[in-house]
Amino acid sequence: MLTLDQIRAFVAVAEELHFGRAADRLRMTQPPLSRHIQKLERVIGVTLLERDNRRVVLTDAGRGFLEDARRMLSLVDTAGDRARRIASGAAGTVRLGFTAVSAISMLGALLRRLSEQLPEIDVILHERVTAGQVDGLLRGELDLGLARPPFDIDTLDSRVVFREPLCAAVPLGHPLAELGRPLAPDDFDGLPVISYNPVQSRYFHELTVRFLTNAHPRIEQQVHQILTAVLLVAAGRGVALAPASARSLGVDGIAFCDLVRGGGDPLDGEAGNGEPVELHVIWSRDSTNPALARVLELLPDLEAG
Template sequence: MFTLDQARSFVAVAEELHFGRAAERLNMTQPPLSRQIQKLERTVGVELLERDNRRVALTAAGQAFLQDARRLVIAAERAPDNARRIAAGQLGELRIGFTAASGFSLLGPMLGEISAQMPQVHVDLSEMVTSEQVVALLDGDLDLGLARPPFDETLFESALLFSEGLVVAVPSDHPLAQLNRSLTFEDLRDEPLIMHSPTKARYFYDLVVRMIDIEHKNVRHTVSQILTMIALVAAGRGIAFVPESAKLLGVSGVSYLRLPEVREDPVQLHAIWSRTSKNPALERLVSIVRGSLHDNDAE
């Protein structure tokens, strides 16, 4: 196996096409440089350079070998700095899971913050419901989840990212959208409902049935994604209880009505991560998130 010094020597000669200039570039004399090239050619088993007293030229094999030798030398030069930057969380990978609803509210600003403060960290995104995120975090397939409670606080550290209101989505031409007074639970009693799946959207299902006396005979459709609910509302299939950030979807033909009987901002989104994670990039992201939350509290 050839050495890194031999590869570095070959690159210098191949680029200079002159042993004297290559030796000067490498801060060495010409005889040991010639020996390095000879050893390299013996190891590789082919002639890489054609040389005589007047000229040095690359053989076809030398041209091919030069590309790989350059990559090897560059990688070797970058390796110590990369290791230091990875240890500092400046380089590496972050695998982030997110719920569909967080995708149109918080995810964009978070990715912008990562790009600004950790520009050389690669981000891999996976859309998952909270239960899937929990499994992936425990299996080591995710570094951070944007998830809904509850989750096991003995296994995960967390930070509450934000809370928002729960609103009623109704077709824009629905009589409820034309009321000249506050909406009440009684107004909804006989309305066809588009409900959250009790298995795939358990957080929202539990939240709604805990706060509102649902008439299950009125449930027309059961779905798992907020966007699907809003599309069905726009199509006149019923009304739905959705987080206030659903307005950001910009679906036409839908009005969003607050329920004064619902306490303010009951919908929560948390960042969660494994207590045993060793990813330096995650540690840096968590410090950024916590710093951002602290700044928001101070305002």
């Protein structure tokens, strides 16, 4: 069996072309050094060194093996360092789940920050709705998610990383777009509304229901994704509530209007103006991935303030 001691012995002799100097370099005597070379040649089945009392010469096979032997030793030397870096979280892999709208609000900035500060961490992206991300975390398919609440706090940890206003998406030229003021729940009375699936998109379903509690809209569709809702609005199928970052989806034929709460102020995400739309990072409490902790250190923590 090939051993590292044999490979190191061969490289030393091949580079020194002298058993005495090679033995001194390896801090050993010549007899065990010679035995390492002999065992190595028996394992490989070819002569690597021609030697007599006056000189040591590499054979053609020996010159070829020397290149590979150096690469093997280099790999061994760097493997330990890489293992230590992975154990410390400075290198490794993080599998990141995200939704389409979370990608607009945060994903690009996060990936740039990771590339700059943790270049040895590979990020593998998975686009999934929040429910799919939660399932992926629990199954061990994901390490981290950019998702919307609520979450199972018994198995998942979460942290707010982004807040933005809730707004209304309406077709261009729609009477709501012409009011020139933030919209109140009563403005939606009797209008067709694109809402969200109460299971797959529970968060935006509940935000929509809460805002329209005292209105009497007609729920036309219940969709899973913000993009789908905005596309239906552009097609004239109704109006919808969406996070402000949906403006960046670039869908033509849409106007976005501010909303009011209570005293009539726009929902700007500040205290006293109602509940903002929150984006959380979520991860499994049982995660053993060292790179995850390093990634979390780079994320903003809006709850800390």
